[in-house]
Amino acid sequence: MKKSYKFTKLVNIGDIVFISICFGIILFSFFQMINLPRGEYIKIEDGTHNEFVFSLESNVEKKIGGPLGDTIIVIQNNKARIQSSPCNKKYCIHQGWINKINETIVCIPNKISLSIIGKTPSYDSINY
Amino acid sequence: MNLAKFLILIVLFLTGCTQNTTQQYKDYIFGTIIDIKIYDENPKKTEKVANLIFNDFHRLHDYLHPWKPSEISNINDAIKINRWYQIDDPELIEILIDNKELSKKTDNWFNPAIGGLIKLWGFHADLPENKLPSTSKILDYLTNLPTMEDLIIENKMLRSNNKMLQIDLGGYAKGYALSRAKKILLDNNIKNALINIGGNILAVGQPGERFWRVGIQHPRKPRAMATINLLPGWSIGTSGDYQRYFTINKKRYSHLINPNTGFPADNTQSATVLFAPSENSEIKSDVYSKPLFIAPKKFKVELAERLAIKNFLIIFDDGQILISKEMNEAIEWIDIPNEEVLQIH
Numbered sequence: 001m002k003k004s005y006k007f008t009k010l011v012n013i014g015d016i017v018f019i020s021i022c023f024g025i026i027l028f029s030f031f032q033m034i035n036l037p038r039g040e041y042i043k044i045e046d047g048t049h050n051e052f053v054f055s056l057e058s059n060v061e062k063k064i065g066g067p068l069g070d071t072i073i074v075i076q077n078n079k080a081r082i083q084s085s086p087c088n089k090k091y092c093i094h095q096g097w098i099n100k101i102n103e104t105i106v107c108i109p110n111k112i113s114l115s116i117i118g119k120t121p122s123y124d125s126i127n128y
Numbered sequence: 129m130n131l132a133k134f135l136i137l138i139v140l141f142l143t144g145c146t147q148n149t150t151q152q153y154k155d156y157i158f159g160t161i162i163d164i165k166i167y168d169e170n171p172k173k174t175e176k177v178a179n180l181i182f183n184d185f186h187r188l189h190d191y192l193h194p195w196k197p198s199e200i201s202n203i204n205d206a207i208k209i210n211r212w213y214q215i216d217d218p219e220l221i222e223i224l225i226d227n228k229e230l231s232k233k234t235d236n237w238f239n240p241a242i243g244g245l246i247k248l249w250g251f252h253a254d255l256p257e258n259k260l261p262s263t264s265k266i267l268d269y270l271t272n273l274p275t276m277e278d279l280i281i282e283n284k285m286l287r288s289n290n291k292m293l294q295i296d297l298g299g300y301a302k303g304y305a306l307s308r309a310k311k312i313l314l315d316n317n318i319k320n321a322l323i324n325i326g327g328n329i330l331a332v333g334q335p336g337e338r339f340w341r342v343g344i345q346h347p348r349k350p351r352a353m354a355t356i357n358l359l360p361g362w363s364i365g366t367s368g369d370y371q372r373y374f375t376i377n378k379k380r381y382s383h384l385i386n387p388n389t390g391f392p393a394d395n396t397q398s399a400t401v402l403f404a405p406s407e408n409s410e411i412k413s414d415v416y417s418k419p420l421f422i423a424p425k426k427f428k429v430e431l432a433e434r435l436a437i438k439n440f441l442i443i444f445d446d447g448q449i450l451i452s453k454e455m456n457e458a459i460e461w462i463d464i465p466n467e468e469v470l471q472i473h
Contacts, residue, residue, distance in 0.1 A: 098351075
């Protein structure tokens with residue numbers, strides 16, 4: 001005699017909830033991934049552990065406060081630089097534009113650092 | 129599937145999500161950036177341990193500072209007036225004895241007794257003073273050049289017959305701080321971390337299946353010229369002319385001063401050394417980059433051999449590269465400063 005199976009007997013309500021949650025997580029992760037701006041980012045950190053991340057594709061001028069005053073950072077045409085700084089030596093301004101992953105400018109007197117980051121960093125730290 | 133089974137599945141699913149992550153902490157101490165990365169599953173614990181390390185670094189900074197009020201500047205003041213100075217802290221006595229031994233081993237190419245000369249060049253300030261000292265003052269200084277041999281330590285008492293002796297542990301403190309950080313991590317059962325003190329880096333363990341990966345700064349560009357895997361326990365240090373310097377008439381004067389000429393060493397852009405874990409290897413990774421940077425080109429290889437520095441990378445003033453065979457095998461170039469590489473076998 002031919003045995004007949006009913007869908008509701010094979011899969012109960014708990015299974016449907018569980019599978020729905022799994023699909024939900026997969027869809028959420030997928031949309032999170034595709035919603036990330038393309039290209040690379042610039043990470044700006046100040047001396048009080050604040051961290052700001054901008055897409056390099058944005059064209060913005062950011063004023064970041066440090067112990068000596070305001071440092072102005074410009075992001076333009078997929079690159080970034082320190083435009084003005086209250087520090088004495090202005091080494092940070094002389095570094096010019098940066099645009100490649102892991103390029104970093106640090107202004108030690110004003111405790112501000114900016115570094116270009118990608119989706120996957122190519123190293124964890126830099127020896128100098 | 130009943131509700132209990134469903135909940136068990138959810139719990140198992142979430143347990144699978146619990147994993148180690150890398151937490152990063154930063155602070156500004158020793159006039160530079162301290163960057164701590166800890167790979168662990170408990171962020172509360174990692175934050176606590178990072179703060180323990182930062183607090184210890186602040187203590188060392190206040191204690192060893194060469195020109196601001198500190199135990200070292202008190203010693204220097206006593207030496208100036210030819211007085212005995214009593215040190216009650218065994219840690220400081222150990223540090224000073226270690227500095228005496230290291231400067232002897234390096235034929236005084238590493239000379240922490242020349243604080244006076246560094247001051248003459250304007251580097252005893254948060255920012256260099258941008259002016260050349262008079263040649264006569266430098267020559268005067270060299271006629272009575274102090275070394276750590278002039279420092280007399282008897283039990284807890286310390287003095288020197290050379291009033292010019294002024295201790296400056298700027299070439300030692302970061303390496304010592306790395307060794308302190310290692311101890312704090314191990315005491316607190318943190319097995320995987322990366323500590324970067326102004327470019328001097330120590331790897332403890334590894335972040336998961338891979339090794340910690342470190343970039344080596346290009347001396348003339350704002351990025352890494354090479355990368356290297358820093359194996360568990362290994363440490364790396366660089367002396368470069370691009371961090372603390374001033375320029376006059378397009379000539380660069382760095383803070384790395386040749387004790388024999390009295391002038392900043394100008395034959396090298398950067399000297400990097402890499403050490404496997406051994407006793408005081410973190411200190412060596414800071415101290416031994418100085419002799420390789422400062423000594424004349426013809427002495428560098430001999431010095432590296434005598435100091436048992438198996439892994440070194442030197443970029444000369446003209447961009448030419450001198451690299452040991454072991455180091456050449458370990459690094460991966462990204463932006464080579466010069467195609468002409470002199471490799472040492």
